[in-house]
Amino acid sequence: MSQIAFSVRMDENLKRQFDGLCQEFGMTPSTAINVFARTVVRERRIPFDIAAPEPEVTREGAMRAFLALRAEASANGLSDLSMDDIDEEIRQARAARRDDA
16 A cells, blocks of 8 residues: 655644654554545544633623523513513423423
8 A cells, every 4th residue: 555645733742742652552653644534534533522712601691691692582582571470481492302302
């Protein structure tokens, strides 16, 4: 099987840490990258979760979200819901989730 060079740019400190761990695993960085690539191709997915960090919740951000929801409710004619109406909406949503599970 013919081979081709593959160049990747990364932070110098990360490269040093990666090289050290690969050595501890008894493989070269090239072997580790090949293992990763083969797994991606075989499984047709990234073999680990990739997630964004949870956004920081601030009082200001929460207030902006609340005001946006209030404006949306008003635009949709839902601004006059009572607490009982809201509780019923929540109860129905929870029941639908249980039915879907």
